[in-house]
Amino acid sequence: MTAVTSPRLLSAEMPSGRTTGWWGMILFVTTEATVFAAMLGSYFYVRFQSGPQWPPPPLEDPKLMKVIIMTAVLLPSSVPVMWAERGIRKGQRWRLRAGLAITLVLGLSFLGLQAWEYSEDLKKHTLTTDAYSSLFYSITTLHGFHVAVGLLMVGWLLAASLRGSFGYRRHERVRLTAIYWHFVDVVWVAIFISLYLSPRL
Amino acid sequence: MSVETEEQARPASRSEAVAALEKDWGERPSLRSWFSTVDHKRIGRRYMVTAGIFFILAGTDAMILRTQLARPNATVLSPEAYDQLFTMHGTAMIFLFSTPMFFGFGNFLVPLMIGARDMAFPRLNAFGYWVFAFAGTVMFSSQLVGRAPDGGWFGYVPLTDTPYSSGINLDVYSLGLLFLGVSTTAGAINFIVTVVKMRAPGMSLNRVPLFVWAIVGTSFMVIFALPALNVANAMLFLDRRFGAHFFDPAHGGNTLLWQHLFWIFGHPDVYIIVMPALGIVSAVLPAFCRRGVVAYPLMVLAIVTISIISFGVWVHHMFATGLPQLSYSFFSAASTLITIPSGIQIFAWLFTMLRGRIVVRTPFLFVVGFIVTFVLGGFTGVMFAITAFDQQVTDSYFVVAHFHYVLFGGAVFPMIAGIYYWLPKFTGKMYAEKLSRWAFWLVFIGFNTTFMPMHVSGLLGMPRRIYTYPGDLGWDLWNLISTIGAYVLAVGLLLVLIGVLQAIRRGRLAPDDPWGGDTLEWATTSPPRPYNFVTVPTVHSVHPMWDERTTAALATDPPLPDHQAMATSELDGREEGAIEMPEASLLPLVSALGILVVVLGLLWGWYWFAGAGALLIFGTVARWMWPPERTPEEAGVAS
Ligand code: HEM
Numbered sequence: 001m002t003a004v005t006s007p008r009l010l011s012a013e014m015p016s017g018r019t020t021g022w023w024g025m026i027l028f029v030t031t032e033a034t035v036f037a038a039m040l041g042s043y044f045y046v047r048f049q050s051g052p053q054w055p056p057p058p059l060e061d062p063k064l065m066k067v068i069i070m071t072a073v074l075l076p077s078s079v080p081v082m083w084a085e086r087g088i089r090k091g092q093r094w095r096l097r098a099g100l101a102i103t104l105v106l107g108l109s110f111l112g113l114q115a116w117e118y119s120e121d122l123k124k125h126t127l128t129t130d131a132y133s134s135l136f137y138s139i140t141t142l143h144g145f146h147v148a149v150g151l152l153m154v155g156w157l158l159a160a161s162l163r164g165s166f167g168y169r170r171h172e173r174v175r176l177t178a179i180y181w182h183f184v185d186v187v188w189v190a191i192f193i194s195l196y197l198s199p200r201l
Numbered sequence: 202m203s204v205e206t207e208e209q210a211r212p213a214s215r216s217e218a219v220a221a222l223e224k225d226w227g228e229r230p231s232l233r234s235w236f237s238t239v240d241h242k243r244i245g246r247r248y249m250v251t252a253g254i255f256f257i258l259a260g261t262d263a264m265i266l267r268t269q270l271a272r273p274n275a276t277v278l279s280p281e282a283y284d285q286l287f288t289m290h291g292t293a294m295i296f297l298f299s300t301p302m303f304f305g306f307g308n309f310l311v312p313l314m315i316g317a318r319d320m321a322f323p324r325l326n327a328f329g330y331w332v333f334a335f336a337g338t339v340m341f342s343s344q345l346v347g348r349a350p351d352g353g354w355f356g357y358v359p360l361t362d363t364p365y366s367s368g369i370n371l372d373v374y375s376l377g378l379l380f381l382g383v384s385t386t387a388g389a390i391n392f393i394v395t396v397v398k399m400r401a402p403g404m405s406l407n408r409v410p411l412f413v414w415a416i417v418g419t420s421f422m423v424i425f426a427l428p429a430l431n432v433a434n435a436m437l438f439l440d441r442r443f444g445a446h447f448f449d450p451a452h453g454g455n456t457l458l459w460q461h462l463f464w465i466f467g468h469p470d471v472y473i474i475v476m477p478a479l480g481i482v483s484a485v486l487p488a489f490c491r492r493g494v495v496a497y498p499l500m501v502l503a504i505v506t507i508s509i510i511s512f513g514v515w516v517h518h519m520f521a522t523g524l525p526q527l528s529y530s531f532f533s534a535a536s537t538l539i540t541i542p543s544g545i546q547i548f549a550w551l552f553t554m555l556r557g558r559i560v561v562r563t564p565f566l567f568v569v570g571f572i573v574t575f576v577l578g579g580f581t582g583v584m585f586a587i588t589a590f591d592q593q594v595t596d597s598y599f600v601v602a603h604f605h606y607v608l609f610g611g612a613v614f615p616m617i618a619g620i621y622y623w624l625p626k627f628t629g630k631m632y633a634e635k636l637s638r639w640a641f642w643l644v645f646i647g648f649n650t651t652f653m654p655m656h657v658s659g660l661l662g663m664p665r666r667i668y669t670y671p672g673d674l675g676w677d678l679w680n681l682i683s684t685i686g687a688y689v690l691a692v693g694l695l696l697v698l699i700g701v702l703q704a705i706r707r708g709r710l711a712p713d714d715p716w717g718g719d720t721l722e723w724a725t726t727s728p729p730r731p732y733n734f735v736t737v738p739t740v741h742s743v744h745p746m747w748d749e750r751t752t753a754a755l756a757t758d759p760p761l762p763d764h765q766a767m768a769t770s771e772l773d774g775r776e777e778g779a780i781e782m783p784e785a786s787l788l789p790l791v792s793a794l795g796i797l798v799v800v801l802g803l804l805w806g807w808y809w810f811a812g813a814g815a816l817l818i819f820g821t822v823a824r825w826m827w828p829p830e831r832t833p834e835e836a837g838v839a840s
Contacts, residue, residue, distance in 0.1 A: 131454035134445035167836030
């Protein structure tokens, strides 16, 4: 580091330690995770209070093919975000832009696949068929909504990065968006296991 | 202060530094600045005033209820109107009054007590206030058009679900509470981050004032408890509006699901309401006992324990529903257990009084009033933890008496103590002692006259939530006494209000530290300037204002310049650097309006309108978060 006149001025540019934004995002994600926990908890509560068959007949176990592809698209999408974040920490803007763009494509494909999945599910049951369906659709839609919000954030970051706001000194928003995106990813794993795998056990 | 700081170029003089701060932080009074301010003190005062108005409205509801119940077979209210009134009374007291009022205290006081210049996220703070104000307005407006929620404050299904409740009433409830939840969550996150990152240097965790601990404990409970309520209300709305079946047993749903979700939130909520009040007690006592609260570490431990155990207690609200016996004994144990940390706090206060030199002023009187009522409420509470007794008195007026002792005794008495105590700081004016003593005695006597007889009528079998009763059951006298008490109580509360208004209009000018208090809010002017402190205080003990090192440092340390606040480390409060604080902005207001549009759109079934609101939110938030343009050097780009 070059000569610096005052420690305060230096730290105004690069506060050491965790930032307020980091803490804010962590707490936000925590309370959001609790929302999903309450939804999934409700799902299992209704399931264990209902008859031996789950999903209740005539519905069958949800098909796995498409959701496995969806999972295979969404989970790896955290990697380019990480790669982008690492890049901008070194001041490599191209990596930030490329990483975000890849994530954007993966996330959009996930939503596309989900729409396709819905279009087939909806032929069999809808939100109003029974409690199982209400839970199924509300949980997956809530998650889809989170993916959409995450994509808006990623797209917005991409736009800002094209304008050139970020570098190795300034990239807090990249870091926070990354946390949110990882969260949306991890929640999907919980949903995949609960809604798609667990009925087969 | 580190050695290097001394090398820093000192401003020519302190008064020049102050003038510069005034320029950086000052807000010229204008309509625009009224809407765009992000100053935690203005926002905190606003929270308190708005919550106070909601208290008056919900209190008026209660007075009408008591008027109807004064005599048997009265016809002041129709059964339908009665349902709406008690539901709005309960819902508003819990959601629109208690917690927002304490968030107002917290907003004003937390940054001052920890020696910070503002909350961590000042704009989010403004946003939270607007959302709260709009949500409350929507909910109370429904009362004007006779469409207020009418399913009780905990809105049990199936009564509140279709087809048993049609009309818009319960949509107001579910959407209104969801709307409000946004504000409460935002506030809680803001409090935690502020306390974690922005304490004055030297304020390690073992030097954080108890009130601040209480606000942090409360905020953590909000983070983990509120989602359950939000999920329940979202499900209720989907059931009612879009024909989902979460709570509909005919289609595989489950009515008890509502009760579980509601009480997972609801029980911690009792502590979410009471905990900040306990914090106020711990803040007020030292000034009037001339010593710190004894056993500080135990007090902190009690706050932390309550925040955790309170989640284990939820099923005790459902002892009458028929869950397996084993789970009863577990939750019965948890209910009893929680009295231990509460007891620790009470004993610590009593010992503080015993070991201190007591100065009797009105805030102190209200603290004593609090201890008396709260202990009585706690006593009847322990009785409920005994399952057999609970089965007997569930849904009777005994319960109504109990929770008013806990909620009014536990929240409103300390709140009034806090209002008198901090009025000099909030407004820069002193209250009149004599009038406030009258207020205390009227409130104390009125309160007990209202709610003590309800224990009796409850044991005599009077159920709660009945709009009237026949005259031959032995309930008449008790109800009449109770109603008379309610009027006395109302006069007492009115005197509190008059006292505050009088102080603001013609009260004596308050000195900076009228009580010789121990925490940092007394280190600055009354009311504080927008930047709170010229010099960021350095803290050496739990009672910084009783510590010469801090007071000396305040006078001699160099001012923190510019529109900046200081960030410190999480645990031991080491200085980490200055952070730039955001300027005033209209964006928080506009995004809150966006949510209002969404809520109204959903309420009235104008979904395009809701969609427009969502776009508005997206647009404003995108602008709000948009990073400033930076040169490659500023941002830092690898060449
Ligand atoms: C201002 C003085 C107050 C009076 C005279 C009063 C009176 C009443 C009465 C008579 C009821 C019973 C209605 C019924 O069951 O038929 C009631 C219910 C209730 N009150 Fe109060 N109250 C007061 C203050 C408060 C405060 C400060 C709180 C909370 C912080 C509160 C919370 C509640 C709740 C939660 C209910 C239950 C509503 C329901 O059954 O859904 N009250 N109140």
